[in-house]
Amino acid sequence: xxxxxxxxxxxxxxxxxxxxxxxxxxxxxxxxxxxxxxxxxxxxxxxxxxxxxxxxxxxxxxxxxxxxxxxxxxxxxxxxxxxxxxxxxxxxxxxxxxxxxxxxxxxxxxxxxxxxxxxxxxxxxxxxxxxxxxxxxxxxxxxxxxxxxxxxxxxxxxxxxxxxxxxxxxxxxxxxxxxxxxxxxxxxxxxxxxxxxxxxxxxxxxxxxxxxxxxxxxxxxxxxxxxxxxxxxxxxxxxxxxxxxxxxxxxxxxxxxxxxxxxxxxxxxxxxxxxxxxxxxxxxxxxxxxxxxxxxxxxxxxxxxxxxxxxxxxxxxxxxxxxxxxxxxxxxxxxxxxxxxxxxxxxxxxxxxxxxxxxxxxxxxxxxxxxxxxxxxxxxxxxxxxxxxxxxxxxxxxxxxxxxxxxxxxxxxxxxxxxxxxxxxxxxxxxxxxxxxxxxxxxxxxxxxxxxxxxxxxxxxxxxxxxxxxxxxxxxxxxxxxxxxxxxxxxxxxxxxxxxxxxxxxxxxxxxxxxxxxxxxxxxxxxxxxxxxxxxxxxxxxxxxxxxxxxxxxxxxxxxxxxxxxxxxxxxxxxxxxxxxxxxxxxxxxxxxxxxxxxxxxxxxxxxxxxxxxxxxxxxxxxxxxxxxxxxx
Numbered sequence: 088x089x090x091x092x093x094x095x096x097x098x099x100x101x102x103x104x105x106x107x108x109x110x111x112x113x114x115x116x117x118x119x120x121x122x123x124x125x126x127x128x129x130x131x132x133x134x135x136x137x138x139x140x141x142x143x144x145x146x147x148x149x150x151x152x153x154x155x156x157x158x159x160x161x162x163x164x165x166x167x168x169x170x171x172x173x174x175x176x177x178x179x180x181x182x183x184x185x186x187x188x189x190x191x192x193x194x195x196x197x198x199x200x201x202x203x204x205x206x207x208x209x210x211x212x213x214x215x216x217x218x219x220x221x222x223x224x225x226x227x228x229x230x231x232x233x234x235x236x237x238x239x240x241x242x243x244x245x246x247x248x249x250x251x252x253x254x255x256x257x258x259x260x261x262x263x264x265x266x267x268x269x270x271x272x273x274x275x276x277x278x279x280x281x282x283x284x285x286x287x288x289x290x291x292x293x294x295x296x297x298x299x300x301x302x303x304x305x306x307x308x309x310x311x312x313x314x315x316x317x318x319x320x321x322x323x324x325x326x327x328x329x330x331x332x333x334x335x336x337x338x339x340x341x342x343x344x345x346x347x348x349x350x351x352x353x354x355x356x357x358x359x360x361x362x363x364x365x366x367x368x369x370x371x372x373x374x375x376x377x378x379x380x381x382x383x384x385x386x387x388x389x390x391x392x393x394x395x396x397x398x399x400x401x402x403x404x405x406x407x408x409x410x411x412x413x414x415x416x417x418x419x420x421x422x423x424x425x426x427x428x429x430x431x432x433x434x435x436x437x438x439x440x441x442x443x444x445x446x447x448x449x450x451x452x453x454x455x456x457x458x459x460x461x462x463x464x465x466x467x468x469x470x471x472x473x474x475x476x477x478x479x480x481x482x483x484x485x486x487x488x489x490x491x492x493x494x495x496x497x498x499x500x501x502x503x504x505x506x507x508x509x510x511x512x513x514x515x516x517x518x519x520x521x522x523x524x525x526x527x528x529x530x531x532x533x534x535x536x537x538x539x540x541x542x543x544x545x546x547x548x549x550x551x552x553x554x555x556x557x558x559x560x561x562x563x564x565x566x567x568x569x570x571x572x573x574x575x576x577x578x579x580x581x582x583x584x585x586x587x588x589x590x591x592x593x594x595x596x597x598x599x600x601x602x603x604x605x606x607x608x609x610x611x612x613x614x615x616x617x618x619x620x621x622x623x624x625x626x627x628x629x630x631x632x633x634x635x636x637x638x639x640x641x642x643x644x645x646x647x648x649x650x651x652x653x654x655x656x657x658x659x660x661x662x663x664x665x666x667x668x669x670x671x672x673x674x675x676x677x678x679x680x681x682x683x684x685x686x687x688x689x690x691x692x693x694x695x696x697x698x699x700x701x702x703x704x705x706x707x708x709x710x711x712x713x714x715x716x717x718x719x720x
Contacts (some may be wrong), residue, residue, distance in 0.1 A: 092152055095152065096152050096153070099149045099152070102145050103142060106142045106145065107142065107168060109134075109138050110142075110175065113131060113134060113135065113175065114171075116131070117178065117179065117182075124186070125183065125186040125187060128183045128186060129183065131179055132179050135175060135176055138172070142172075146161070146165050159431075159433055159473070159483075160431075162459060163431060163459075163461075184244075188241065188244055189238070211228070211245055211249050212224050212228055212231075212249060213251050214228075214250055214251070215252035215253065216250075216251075216252045216253030216255075217252075217288065218279060218281065218284045218285045219285060219288040219289050219292060219317070221285060222320070223320075225276075228245075232245065239268040239269075240266035242268050243258075243262075246268070246272075247263060257275065257278065284556070285320070286324050286326055289317040289320045289321045290317075290321075291584070292316075292317040293314065294581055295581055296310060296313060296314060296339060296340065296342075296343040297309075297313075298342070298343045298345075299343060299344055299348065300345065301345050302345050302347045302374075303382070303426075304378040304379040304427055305427045306345070307344075307348065307371065310340070310344070311371055311372065311375060314336075314343075315368060318336060333363070334362070337367050340371075341367065348371075348374060352367070352370055352371075355370055382426070382427055382428065383428075385428070423435045423438075424453045424455060424462070425437060425438040426438070431460075432455065432460040432461070433460050433485055438485075439485065443486060443487065443488035444488065446485065446486055447486055448661070450486065451639070451660070451661075456469050457482045457483065458481050458483055459483065460483055460485075469481070475487050542640070542703070542704045543703050543704075544636075544702055544703075545565060545566075545636075546565070546566035546567075546692070546699045547566070547635060547699065548563075548564050548566065548654030548696040548697065549562070549563050549654065549655050549656070550564055550612045550613065550615055550666075551613050551614075552579065552583055552610060552611070552665075553611045554583040554584050555583065555584035556584075560582060560583065561615075562665045562666055563655065563662060563663065563665050563666075564612075564664065564666045564668050564696075565631070565632070565635060565664045565666070565668070566694075567668065567669055567670075569670070570669035571669055571670055571671070572592075572625075572626055572671075573625040573626070573667060573671065573672070574627075574628050574631040574666065574667040575626075575631070575665065576630055576663075576665050576666070577628065578665075579665040579666060580610075580625075580627050583610065585609065585610060586609075587606040587607070587608050587627070588606065589605065589606065589607070590606055590626055591603065591604075591605055592604040592626055604626040604627060607625065607626055607627065608624070608627055609625070610622070610623055610625050614654075614695060614696045614697065615654070615697070616652050616696070617696070619676075619695035619696065621672060623668065623671065625666065630663065631664055631665075631666065631667040632664060632667070633663070634662060634663055635661070635662070635664055636658075636659075637661060639660055640659045640704075645684055645688060646685070648682060648691070651682075651691060652698060653697060653698050653700070654697035654698060654699050655699065676695050677692065677693075677694055678692075678693040678694055678695065679693070687703075687705035688702070688704060689704055
């Protein structure tokens with residue numbers, strides 16, 4: 088029977104591969120024939136539907152025959168095919184829309200004139216409303232349209248589709264209907280042709296460069312790309328690096344390096360000689376090349392070591408593995424999101440060395456699907472039919488946590504991203520509340536004791552902080568009645584461009600560790616779901632108080648009232664806090680209404696920022712957090 092199954096699998100692999108080749112040939116046809124008629128494009132669109140249906144049929148039969156150990160690789164093949172199919176479908180739809188519009192323009196001018204769209208020499212760029220990206224977008228788009236030979240109406244169509252993010256919808260219906268391409272550009276230039284805002288946005292980008300956590304090619308290359316992009320943007324605006332400006336930019340870039348790269352750079356500097364921008368960038372580019380080469384060699388060694396280990400499955404089904412690899416040539420060249428290697432995410436040896444909890448946090452931080460470990464998917468939207476082979480839940484087997492599940496037979500917690508009903512709720516481990524006053528004050532901060540199973544939820548909300556240009560920014564706040572002073576992070580204060588005033592407040596923490604809040608700022612914010620506004624004084628600090636909660640909470644069994652708008656829709660996920668609102672405003676935010684979710688569950692409390700979740704949850708999870716005592720002087 089096993090031999091018969093092997094023969095059937097070979098046939099299915101071959102048939103599925105033939106369907107995949109149909110998709111490749113269709114893609115090649117569309118690339119080489121730039122002047123296809125509307126009827127030809129519609130025919131190609133119908134053909135794609137048939138290809139998808141046939142591929143899914145053969146793939147389902149394959150998944151029914153292969154063992155569980157080989158399902159991950161086959162599922163990856165299906166996801167790769169689906170991505171290519173979706174990309175091609177979107178391409179056809181855009182060409183159909185363009186051809187339909189050209190027919191409409193052609194018939195309105197003269198029924199006997201036939202207009203054919205000329206192939207564009209480069210992909211159309213997009214503009215997301217970021218002022219720093221405007222000059223580059225304008226130059227590339229106008230040059231591309233000048234060489235296309237398209238009509239004004241078609242150029243306007245391309246321009247409207249190129250506007251995404253906050254720039255989407257800026258062209259009103261009147262401009263679109265009239266096909267007024269020149270007026271459209273006037274609207275855009277009036278809005279975004281602001282040299283001062285463009286220059287300041289590049290400066291802001293340099294001031295907020297994200298610090299590298301470790302010396303990897305991905306992080307260093309990302310820092311280099313962002314920093315040089317802002318510098319080139321300033322140069323395009325005729326703002327050259329000279330004198331003190333060059334030293335400031337070098338300082339900002341070097342401050343964002345990890346410790347080992349910073350030390351290597353310092354060894355190249357001469358005492359009492361100011362560093363140069365070009366020399367610094369040259370050094371970092373060389374370091375980037377070295378990291379890339381070393382990581383590639385390391386990844387190759389890991390792949391070789393893995394291939395040398397012959398598993399029992401490979402001994403039993405050698406031809407199955409060969410067929411699987413042959414069918415996924417496009418997939419195998421992917422890049423691991425965890426270590427940057429050229430293997431699949433679930434094959435990463437570095438990732439496998441982590442604990443189940445650490446792996447879950449890593450997946451969440453990288454924005455991957457908990458079920459198939461691929462980008463841009465949520466578990467509830469994942470097309471994979473696979474589930475955990477240990478508990479049959481909707482998450483990848485590599486994320487299964489035996490320790491947590493053994494601690495409670497009744498626990499329904501799932502490591503996959505939880506469902507998000509109208510109101511999202513989550514128990515949270517208590518974080519330290521901070522209290523700072525002009526006079527010395529002592530604050531005792533208690534979190535879950537290791538001997539109990541109680542989890543205390545803190546009050547979090549997401550508000551809209553207003554910057555110096557009257558633009559709003561999402562800001563996650565912690566409501567803490569035990570703090571007599573408000574706090575805001577250095578990063579958020581810089582992003583808002585707040586004017587700073589000297590404060591010099593000394594803060595003494597655990598083990599007598601001292602820190603100094605040097606600045607005070609005023610932060611204006613408004614509710615994300617109402618008319619409430621406030622302007623509060625905040626001390627600027629590195630972080631307040633960190634990440635809340637310290638783990639993901641499962642609230643799938645809670646019965647939440649319909650129509651409740653939560654102030655923090657993602658309160659169940661560990662995320663940083665940007666601002667702490669203390670007792671000065673805390674009680675003014677509260678409203679009288681509150682809803683109990685049941686025994687051993689938290690409460691919903693109505694505030695001017697929408698509903699917040701707060702209270703104690705009794706559950707089988709035991710926190711490792713301890714009692715902390717903080718002194719402020």
